[in-house]
Amino acid sequence: MVKGLYTAYTGMINEQHRMDTLTNNLANSTTVGFKKEGSTSQSFDSVLAYKLKDAADTPNIPKRMGINNPGVKIGENYTDWDQGSFKITDNTYDLALSGDGFFTIEFTNKAGETSTRYTRDGSFTLTTDGYLVTHDGDYVMGTNGRIKLDTLKDSKIDTLGNIYQDDKLVATLKLTDFEDYNYLEKYGENLLIPVEGATFREPNAKVYSGYLEMSNVNIVTEMVDLIAITRQYESNQKIIRSIDETLEIAATRLGKLG
Numbered sequence: 001m002v003k004g005l006y007t008a009y010t011g012m013i014n015e016q017h018r019m020d021t022l023t024n025n026l027a028n029s030t031t032v033g034f035k036k037e038g039s040t041s042q043s044f045d046s047v048l049a050y051k052l053k054d055a056a057d058t059p060n061i062p063k064r065m066g067i068n069n070p071g072v073k074i075g076e077n078y079t080d081w082d083q084g085s086f087k088i089t090d091n092t093y094d095l096a097l098s099g100d101g102f103f104t105i106e107f108t109n110k111a112g113e114t115s116t117r118y119t120r121d122g123s124f125t126l127t128t129d130g131y132l133v134t135h136d137g138d139y140v141m142g143t144n145g146r147i148k149l150d151t152l153k154d155s156k157i158d159t160l161g162n163i164y165q166d167d168k169l170v171a172t173l174k175l176t177d178f179e180d181y182n183y184l185e186k187y188g189e190n191l192l193i194p195v196e197g198a199t200f201r202e203p204n205a206k207v208y209s210g211y212l213e214m215s216n217v218n219i220v221t222e223m224v225d226l227i228a229i230t231r232q233y234e235s236n237q238k239i240i241r242s243i244d245e246t247l248e249i250a251a252t253r254l255g256k257l258g
Helices: 003-027 044-053 219-252
Strands: 037-043 072-079 086-088 095-098 102-108 114-119 139-142 162-165 168-172 175-178 184-188 191-194 206-209 211-213
Touching: 003 037, 003 072, 003 219, 095 102, 102 191
Parallel strands: 095 211
Antiparallel strands: 037 072, 086 211, 095 206, 102 114, 102 139, 102 175, 114 191, 162 168, 184 191
């Protein structure tokens, strides 16, 4: 295979991956509490150098390198955990977190199994029974379990997550934080799930009632990146066309007997 074809092909695959990540960010630019994602790339020489210096197993013993072709290799996706801007709603049960930490949610799947999930999306509401739930109907957890309030009384929520009715403390939001956010995975429905290796720590977040933390996606920046990715993809397309035309000439014209 002509190396230029493979290099341009890997470039197109990489730009497609970047495009998928970017369009997902744009699609969630108005999603409450959404944290944008980015993608990384690795060049052939960096992958080769890493393999050559890898002495994790069988040091000083020659071993197969595997398939390492020139071109670009898709790296890993990462999440930008920077805080989003606050939107004023004046709804008591719309809550935003300032600082590091997450709301704790009791998630119920389609099979009726419950588990704990975490989110920065504080767009909560009360059920007719007085339970504080997410917009998908999952229970918001307090320090003593599910939060149940009197629907006939007004509530006040302070920055520590304490919920008062008639000036009496009735519940406290359970906030959770982690040592390393690399051990968190996006689960869907704007929820996060810790993976093996995740360790808890004391959250330092403050709760603001009547606000929502919006997505940290900057639409202008994403659109500029979108244009750049599109042009880079088209450049790789042109390279493939040029090589294809060159090969066609070599196969059909050069060496042809008159």
